[in-house]
Structures are given as structure tokens and as C-alpha cells.
Amino acid sequence: MTVTTTDRIWSRGFILLCIGNLFMAMAFYQLMPVLPVYIKEELGGDKGQIGGILALFTISALLIRPFTGIALDRLGRKWIFLLSLLVFSLMFSGYILAGSLLAIALVRLIHGVAWGITTTASSTVVVDILPRAKLGEGIGFYGLSMTLAMALGPLLGIWMTRGAHYEWIFLETSVMSLLFFLMAIAVKYPPYHPPAIKPRYRLSELFEKTSLPASLSMMILMIPYGGIVSFIAIYGSEKGFVESAATFFIMCAVGVALTRYFAGRIFDRSGPKKLMIASVLFETLCFPILVLVPGETGFGLAAFLLGLGVGTVLPTIQALVNTMVPAHRRGAANSTLFTAIDLGIGAGMLGIGWLGQWLGLDLAFLLCTLICVAGGLYYLLVVDKHYHKNLELK
Numbered sequence: 001m002t003v004t005t006t007d008r009i010w011s012r013g014f015i016l017l018c019i020g021n022l023f024m025a026m027a028f029y030q031l032m033p034v035l036p037v038y039i040k041e042e043l044g045g046d047k048g049q050i051g052g053i054l055a056l057f058t059i060s061a062l063l064i065r066p067f068t069g070i071a072l073d074r075l076g077r078k079w080i081f082l083l084s085l086l087v088f089s090l091m092f093s094g095y096i097l098a099g100s101l102l103a104i105a106l107v108r109l110i111h112g113v114a115w116g117i118t119t120t121a122s123s124t125v126v127v128d129i130l131p132r133a134k135l136g137e138g139i140g141f142y143g144l145s146m147t148l149a150m151a152l153g154p155l156l157g158i159w160m161t162r163g164a165h166y167e168w169i170f171l172e173t174s175v176m177s178l179l180f181f182l183m184a185i186a187v188k189y190p191p192y193h194p195p196a197i198k199p200r201y202r203l204s205e206l207f208e209k210t211s212l213p214a215s216l217s218m219m220i221l222m223i224p225y226g227g228i229v230s231f232i233a234i235y236g237s238e239k240g241f242v243e244s245a246a247t248f249f250i251m252c253a254v255g256v257a258l259t260r261y262f263a264g265r266i267f268d269r270s271g272p273k274k275l276m277i278a279s280v281l282f283e284t285l286c287f288p289i290l291v292l293v294p295g296e297t298g299f300g301l302a303a304f305l306l307g308l309g310v311g312t313v314l315p316t317i318q319a320l321v322n323t324m325v326p327a328h329r330r331g332a333a334n335s336t337l338f339t340a341i342d343l344g345i346g347a348g349m350l351g352i353g354w355l356g357q358w359l360g361l362d363l364a365f366l367l368c369t370l371i372c373v374a375g376g377l378y379y380l381l382v383v384d385k386h387y388h389k390n391l392e393l394k
Helices: 012-042 047-075 078-091 101-129 132-163 166-185 209-239 244-259 263-270 273-292 295-323 327-358 361-393
Strands: none
Touching: 012 047, 012 078, 012 101, 012 132, 012 166, 012 209, 047 078, 047 101, 047 209, 047 327, 078 101, 078 166, 101 132, 101 327, 132 166, 132 209, 132 244, 132 263, 132 295, 209 273, 209 295, 209 327, 209 361, 244 295, 263 273, 263 295, 273 295, 273 361, 295 327, 327 361
């Protein structure tokens, strides 16, 4: 097995993957605030149904990721990546044809499968391309494309709902994602030769054991994010702030962008601990500020802190996971991590939907503070020790 890399971060392939991933992820996250409103206004769904339908996407992605990881490690990266990306891009058009709650649930289920394969494969390809000495910095810049999309995508979705029909939004997201497919075709993929393998699949190969503690920490911290991004537009509407959702995503994008100046380099120089403490602190403060500080000020400050937190934690955990495994287990390592991310976001969508239905979104968001604290404590007490122990063994 060999994987070659360039001697610098900014190779042609890395640039294409970063830009293309931004387009694809923006298409995906653009629908996060749009679909809840669409399901509510056009299909008559309530908050509980909205949370359930949105969570189906995550469930299907979660179920396919472990099998994606083992396929990437056994069969290679390129064609799995390209084919899944094409299917994912075309599936946006399926929302145009979905005219009922059942139909849109089915579309979300299939779309989630394609998302699970595509994101696992693309993250593995990026790690293959990057030089190991600058893995943290490189993943940080690549992660910027995803975390910026988390902020800019929903903002674009909100803006488009004001002047465009939903059908045009679904078509536009399909085109954006197809741009990544065209860029991905032009990437020069490092040669990958799988190691000698046994013909029989084993359950233990579906997940990378060394990645499990960090992935669990990531899952916990993604629960609040999944809830707030999915329901912030509805929350703002309930509070009477017409522009609040737009303000939220703009400030979140600013927070994410600022993390690129320090996160990757700090990881390469001193490891993940300081970054994780900072990211958990930022995310924890977000929720009480959102609920307790009145008006646009609370929305903007909460969003900025969420951007700093998410923009730091995502590339930090991904770099941590990939530094602990050999190249022929990167597929499994990334599938384990992204399975946890999907599970966390899905649990946030579903949980905040149900809590918001019965207790109100104010209390639901305040409870997210406790979840953030739990994620931070688990990292400090378990994950950091596990990380350093595995580095010593390598």
C-alpha cells in the first residue's frame, strides 16, 4: 500500500477539492433552514414531523458510512468518490417531485446515503493528498470549506426563499453540487494500493477503534449544532425578528473564518487540547446568550461564538483522528468520525424538534448548554489521554 503526497499543502488537487467541497456543502447546508419551512408551509408538517424527516437523512448517512470506510480501504478511493458525488448532486432534483411528507422522507433517506459515501470518500482523499507534517494545517483549510458552508449555506437558503420558488432552490443546489463533480474529475489522485486483505469481511473492520473516543466527543458536541441550525429560522420567527436568521448565519460565518488563522497551526505545533477547550467554551456560551440576551444582539453574538466553536472543533478532531491511524485505515477512521457527526446532528434535529414542540425552543436551547459541557468533560477526561497514548505507541 502506498499513498503519495505533494511536498506542500496547496497542490492543484487540494485547491480543487477545497473549492468544490465548499460548493457541495453549501448546497447541502442551504437546505437546512429551507426544508423545515418548506415542510411546515407547503406540506403541513409539525415540529416533530420536521425533526423526524430531517433526521432520516442523517440516519441513512450514518448506516452507510461504516461500509463506505471499509470499501475505501479495500477497493480504493477515486471511483467510489466520483460515483457517489454524482448521485448526491442529482438527488437534489428529487425534492421537486416530492409532494407529500412520505415522498420527501424517502428522498431524504436516499440523499443521505449518497452524502454519507461522498463526504467519507472526499475526506479520505484529502488526507491522502496532504503531507503528513502539515496534516493539521491542511485539514484546517479543507475544514474551512465545510464550516464556512455550514454558515453561508443556510444564509443563502434564507435569502433565496424570499424571492425564489422552492423548485428553483432545489435546482440551484443540484447545479452547485455538480460543480464539485466536475472539479473532482480534474483531480490527480495519489496511487493507492490496498494491503493484503482477507476475503471475508469482519465486523471489526467497519469501525476504527482508535477513532471511537474522539468520534463520540464529536457526536456530543454536534447535537446542539444540529438543533440550532435546523430551528433558528423558526425560533427567530417566533420571537418576531424577521432578519434574525440571516444575521445569525452571517455572524456564524465570520466566527468560522477567524478560526482559520490559528486552529491548524496550533494543532501541528502543540496538539488539540487547547483548541478543544476553547471550542467547547465558545459553543457553551452560545446558547444562554441566544436565549437570554434580547434582540438581534443576542442572535449575532451567539452565532459568532457558535462559528468560533464549530470552526475550531471540526478540523481539530478530524486531524486528531487521522494522525492516529495508518493510511490503509483512513477510510474507516473518517467513516467512524463522520458517522458520529451525522448521529450528533441528527439527534440534535430530532431532539430539539421534539423538545421545541413540547417545552418550547427557549428551554430546548438552554438544555444544549449542558450537552456542550458534557462533550467538553468527556474530551478532557477520556479523549485527550487516549490520543497521547496512541501517539506514544506509533
